[in-house]
Amino acid sequence: MARRIIGTIIGILVFGLATTLVQLLGHMLYPPPPGVDMRNAAEVARIAASIPVSAKLIVLLAYLVGGAAGAFAALRLSRWSPSAWIVLALAWAGNVLNLMAIPHPLWMAIGSFIAPLIGVLLAQRLARTG
Template sequence: MGRRILAVVGGLLAGSICIWLMEALGHFLYPLPAGVEPTSVEAFKAYVSTLPFAALLLVLVGYSLGAVVSGFISTKIANDGKNRYAIICGVFFLLATVYNMIMLPTPVWFWVLGILLWGLVLIGYKLALNNTKA
Protein backbone atom coordinates (compact mmCIF):
# COMPACT_ATOMS: atom_id res chain seq x y z
CA MET A 1 0.00 0.00 0.00
CA GLY A 2 2.80 2.42 0.90
CA ARG A 3 4.57 1.81 -2.40
CA ARG A 4 1.37 2.59 -4.33
CA ILE A 5 0.87 5.87 -2.49
CA LEU A 6 4.53 6.73 -2.99
CA ALA A 7 4.16 5.95 -6.70
CA VAL A 8 1.37 8.50 -7.10
CA VAL A 9 3.07 11.11 -4.92
CA GLY A 10 6.37 10.60 -6.76
CA GLY A 11 4.66 10.88 -10.13
CA LEU A 12 2.83 14.04 -9.10
CA LEU A 13 5.99 15.59 -7.71
CA ALA A 14 8.10 14.74 -10.77
CA GLY A 15 5.40 15.97 -13.16
CA SER A 16 4.93 19.17 -11.17
CA ILE A 17 8.64 19.91 -11.30
CA CYS A 18 8.64 19.51 -15.09
CA ILE A 19 5.64 21.81 -15.46
CA TRP A 20 7.13 24.36 -13.08
CA LEU A 21 10.45 24.40 -14.96
CA MET A 22 8.74 25.02 -18.30
CA GLU A 23 6.51 27.71 -16.83
CA ALA A 24 9.55 29.34 -15.19
CA LEU A 25 11.18 29.41 -18.63
CA GLY A 26 8.00 30.97 -20.01
CA HIS A 27 8.02 33.65 -17.32
CA PHE A 28 11.67 34.33 -18.11
CA LEU A 29 10.99 34.67 -21.84
CA TYR A 30 7.67 36.51 -21.35
CA PRO A 31 7.96 38.40 -18.06
CA LEU A 32 5.11 40.16 -16.33
CA PRO A 33 4.84 43.81 -17.36
CA ALA A 34 6.47 46.29 -15.02
CA GLY A 35 4.31 47.19 -12.06
CA VAL A 36 2.10 44.11 -12.29
CA GLU A 37 1.84 42.17 -9.06
CA PRO A 38 1.84 38.40 -9.62
CA THR A 39 -0.60 38.04 -6.70
CA SER A 40 -3.21 40.21 -8.41
CA VAL A 41 -5.65 37.80 -10.07
CA GLU A 42 -7.12 40.39 -12.42
CA ALA A 43 -3.69 41.66 -13.48
CA PHE A 44 -2.50 38.09 -14.09
CA LYS A 45 -5.61 37.35 -16.18
CA ALA A 46 -4.90 40.44 -18.26
CA TYR A 47 -1.28 39.32 -18.69
CA VAL A 48 -2.32 35.82 -19.81
CA SER A 49 -4.82 37.24 -22.30
CA THR A 50 -1.97 39.06 -24.07
CA LEU A 51 0.50 36.16 -24.21
CA PRO A 52 1.68 35.18 -27.68
CA PHE A 53 1.11 31.73 -29.17
CA ALA A 54 4.68 30.65 -28.32
CA ALA A 55 4.19 31.38 -24.62
CA LEU A 56 1.02 29.28 -24.46
CA LEU A 57 2.69 26.54 -26.48
CA LEU A 58 5.50 26.48 -23.91
CA VAL A 59 2.92 25.78 -21.19
CA LEU A 60 1.60 22.87 -23.26
CA VAL A 61 5.13 21.55 -23.71
CA GLY A 62 5.41 21.61 -19.92
CA TYR A 63 2.16 19.68 -19.62
CA SER A 64 3.41 17.12 -22.14
CA LEU A 65 6.72 16.68 -20.38
CA GLY A 66 4.99 16.53 -17.01
CA ALA A 67 2.58 13.88 -18.28
CA VAL A 68 5.27 11.59 -19.67
CA VAL A 69 7.53 12.00 -16.64
CA SER A 70 4.74 11.50 -14.10
CA GLY A 71 3.56 8.36 -15.90
CA PHE A 72 7.11 7.05 -16.08
CA ILE A 73 8.07 7.80 -12.46
CA SER A 74 4.82 6.53 -10.96
CA THR A 75 5.11 3.27 -12.89
CA LYS A 76 8.77 2.76 -11.96
CA ILE A 77 8.07 3.39 -8.26
CA ALA A 78 5.02 1.11 -8.17
CA ASN A 79 6.97 -1.59 -10.02
CA ASP A 80 3.93 -3.81 -10.57
CA GLY A 81 3.28 -3.23 -14.29
CA LYS A 82 -0.12 -1.60 -13.75
CA ASN A 83 -1.07 1.69 -15.37
CA ARG A 84 -3.39 2.86 -12.60
CA TYR A 85 -0.75 5.07 -10.93
CA ALA A 86 -0.01 6.88 -14.19
CA ILE A 87 -3.74 7.31 -14.78
CA ILE A 88 -4.27 8.71 -11.27
CA CYS A 89 -1.50 11.25 -11.91
CA GLY A 90 -3.01 12.12 -15.28
CA VAL A 91 -6.49 12.64 -13.82
CA PHE A 92 -5.10 14.84 -11.03
CA PHE A 93 -3.18 17.00 -13.50
CA LEU A 94 -6.15 17.08 -15.88
CA LEU A 95 -8.40 18.44 -13.13
CA ALA A 96 -5.77 21.05 -12.19
CA THR A 97 -5.43 22.02 -15.86
CA VAL A 98 -9.18 22.42 -16.34
CA TYR A 99 -9.34 24.54 -13.17
CA ASN A 100 -6.55 26.79 -14.49
CA MET A 101 -8.23 27.11 -17.88
CA ILE A 102 -11.50 28.08 -16.21
CA MET A 103 -9.73 30.69 -14.10
CA LEU A 104 -7.55 32.14 -16.87
CA PRO A 105 -8.50 33.34 -20.36
CA THR A 106 -7.24 30.64 -22.71
CA PRO A 107 -8.19 30.01 -26.35
CA VAL A 108 -10.18 26.97 -27.50
CA TRP A 109 -7.13 25.29 -29.07
CA PHE A 110 -5.39 25.48 -25.68
CA TRP A 111 -8.40 23.80 -24.04
CA VAL A 112 -8.39 20.97 -26.55
CA LEU A 113 -4.66 20.30 -26.35
CA GLY A 114 -4.53 20.98 -22.60
CA ILE A 115 -7.04 18.19 -22.04
CA LEU A 116 -5.72 15.70 -24.60
CA LEU A 117 -2.07 15.98 -23.58
CA TRP A 118 -2.68 14.33 -20.22
CA GLY A 119 -3.18 11.05 -22.06
CA LEU A 120 0.60 11.11 -22.50
CA VAL A 121 0.91 9.63 -18.99
CA LEU A 122 0.31 6.32 -20.77
CA ILE A 123 3.39 6.93 -22.94
CA GLY A 124 5.39 7.40 -19.74
CA TYR A 125 3.84 4.21 -18.40
CA LYS A 126 4.83 2.28 -21.55
CA LEU A 127 8.36 3.71 -21.47
CA ALA A 128 8.74 2.59 -17.87
CA LEU A 129 7.75 -0.95 -18.82
CA ASN A 130 10.30 -1.25 -21.64
CA ASN A 131 13.20 -3.41 -20.63
CA THR A 132 16.35 -3.10 -22.67
CA LYS A 133 17.77 -6.45 -23.67
CA ALA A 134 21.33 -6.61 -24.82
Protein backbone atom coordinates (compact mmCIF):
# COMPACT_ATOMS: atom_id res chain seq x y z
CA MET A 1 0.00 0.00 0.00
CA ALA A 2 2.78 2.43 0.87
CA ARG A 3 4.48 1.67 -2.45
CA ARG A 4 1.30 2.62 -4.29
CA ILE A 5 0.88 5.88 -2.41
CA ILE A 6 4.51 6.96 -2.61
CA GLY A 7 4.82 5.93 -6.28
CA THR A 8 1.69 7.87 -7.17
CA ILE A 9 2.82 10.96 -5.28
CA ILE A 10 6.22 10.84 -6.98
CA GLY A 11 4.47 10.46 -10.34
CA ILE A 12 2.44 13.58 -9.63
CA LEU A 13 5.61 15.47 -8.71
CA VAL A 14 7.37 14.22 -11.87
CA PHE A 15 4.39 15.38 -13.95
CA GLY A 16 4.72 18.87 -12.46
CA LEU A 17 8.48 18.98 -12.90
CA ALA A 18 8.46 17.70 -16.49
CA THR A 19 5.65 20.05 -17.47
CA THR A 20 7.44 22.99 -15.88
CA LEU A 21 10.75 22.19 -17.59
CA VAL A 22 9.18 22.02 -21.06
CA GLN A 23 7.25 25.22 -20.42
CA LEU A 24 10.46 26.92 -19.28
CA LEU A 25 11.97 25.91 -22.61
CA GLY A 26 8.96 27.55 -24.26
CA HIS A 27 9.54 30.72 -22.24
CA MET A 28 13.16 30.73 -23.38
CA LEU A 29 12.08 30.45 -27.02
CA TYR A 30 9.17 32.88 -26.61
CA PRO A 31 9.98 35.11 -23.63
CA PRO A 32 7.22 37.26 -22.19
CA PRO A 33 7.62 41.00 -22.74
CA PRO A 34 9.89 42.72 -20.22
CA GLY A 35 8.21 43.99 -17.07
CA VAL A 36 5.24 41.62 -17.22
CA ASP A 37 3.90 40.49 -13.87
CA MET A 38 3.24 36.77 -14.41
CA ARG A 39 1.16 36.73 -11.21
CA ASN A 40 -1.33 39.16 -12.73
CA ALA A 41 -4.01 36.98 -14.37
CA ALA A 42 -5.26 39.77 -16.65
CA GLU A 43 -1.76 40.48 -17.93
CA VAL A 44 -1.06 36.78 -18.47
CA ALA A 45 -4.37 36.38 -20.34
CA ARG A 46 -3.51 39.33 -22.59
CA ILE A 47 -0.08 37.89 -23.39
CA ALA A 48 -1.46 34.36 -23.89
CA ALA A 49 -3.86 35.66 -26.51
CA SER A 50 -1.04 37.20 -28.51
CA ILE A 51 1.57 34.43 -28.48
CA PRO A 52 2.19 32.51 -31.70
CA VAL A 53 0.66 29.10 -32.34
CA SER A 54 4.08 27.48 -32.04
CA ALA A 55 4.36 28.75 -28.45
CA LYS A 56 0.92 27.33 -27.69
CA LEU A 57 1.99 23.99 -29.15
CA ILE A 58 4.93 23.94 -26.73
CA VAL A 59 2.42 24.16 -23.88
CA LEU A 60 0.62 21.11 -25.25
CA LEU A 61 3.97 19.37 -25.66
CA ALA A 62 4.62 20.11 -21.99
CA TYR A 63 1.36 18.37 -21.05
CA LEU A 64 2.24 15.38 -23.25
CA VAL A 65 5.74 15.05 -21.80
CA GLY A 66 4.47 15.66 -18.27
CA GLY A 67 1.75 13.05 -18.64
CA ALA A 68 4.19 10.47 -20.01
CA ALA A 69 6.93 11.16 -17.46
CA GLY A 70 4.59 11.39 -14.48
CA ALA A 71 2.61 8.29 -15.36
CA PHE A 72 5.76 6.32 -16.18
CA ALA A 73 7.33 7.21 -12.83
CA ALA A 74 4.11 6.39 -10.99
CA LEU A 75 3.71 3.06 -12.78
CA ARG A 76 7.30 1.95 -12.32
CA LEU A 77 7.48 2.95 -8.66
CA SER A 78 4.00 1.95 -7.53
CA ARG A 79 3.66 -1.14 -9.73
CA TRP A 80 -0.04 -0.28 -9.74
CA SER A 81 -1.87 0.59 -12.95
CA PRO A 82 -4.39 3.07 -11.43
CA SER A 83 -1.51 5.33 -10.36
CA ALA A 84 -1.18 6.58 -13.95
CA TRP A 85 -4.86 7.51 -14.04
CA ILE A 86 -4.55 9.36 -10.74
CA VAL A 87 -1.70 11.42 -12.22
CA LEU A 88 -3.90 12.13 -15.24
CA ALA A 89 -6.90 13.09 -13.09
CA LEU A 90 -4.83 15.64 -11.19
CA ALA A 91 -3.34 16.96 -14.43
CA TRP A 92 -6.85 17.43 -15.77
CA ALA A 93 -7.94 19.16 -12.55
CA GLY A 94 -5.04 21.57 -12.99
CA ASN A 95 -6.08 22.13 -16.60
CA VAL A 96 -9.59 23.06 -15.50
CA LEU A 97 -8.20 25.64 -13.09
CA ASN A 98 -5.84 26.98 -15.75
CA LEU A 99 -8.63 27.24 -18.33
CA MET A 100 -10.80 29.10 -15.81
CA ALA A 101 -7.98 31.56 -15.07
CA ILE A 102 -6.64 32.18 -18.59
CA PRO A 103 -8.74 32.17 -21.75
CA HIS A 104 -7.53 29.65 -24.33
CA PRO A 105 -8.56 28.96 -27.92
CA LEU A 106 -10.93 25.98 -28.09
CA TRP A 107 -8.39 23.79 -29.90
CA MET A 108 -5.85 24.40 -27.13
CA ALA A 109 -8.38 23.75 -24.37
CA ILE A 110 -9.27 20.41 -25.96
CA GLY A 111 -5.61 19.63 -26.58
CA SER A 112 -4.76 20.30 -22.94
CA PHE A 113 -6.86 17.26 -22.04
CA ILE A 114 -5.83 15.05 -24.96
CA ALA A 115 -2.05 15.63 -24.67
CA PRO A 116 -1.60 14.26 -21.14
CA LEU A 117 -3.97 11.38 -21.94
CA ILE A 118 -1.72 10.39 -24.86
CA GLY A 119 1.26 10.72 -22.53
CA VAL A 120 -0.32 8.36 -20.00
CA LEU A 121 -1.17 5.84 -22.71
CA LEU A 122 2.44 5.97 -23.96
CA ALA A 123 3.73 5.53 -20.41
CA GLN A 124 1.55 2.49 -19.91
CA ARG A 125 3.02 0.88 -23.01
CA LEU A 126 6.55 1.76 -21.94
CA ALA A 127 6.07 0.59 -18.36
CA ARG A 128 4.20 -2.53 -19.49
CA THR A 129 1.89 -2.42 -16.50
CA GLY A 130 -1.26 -1.11 -18.22
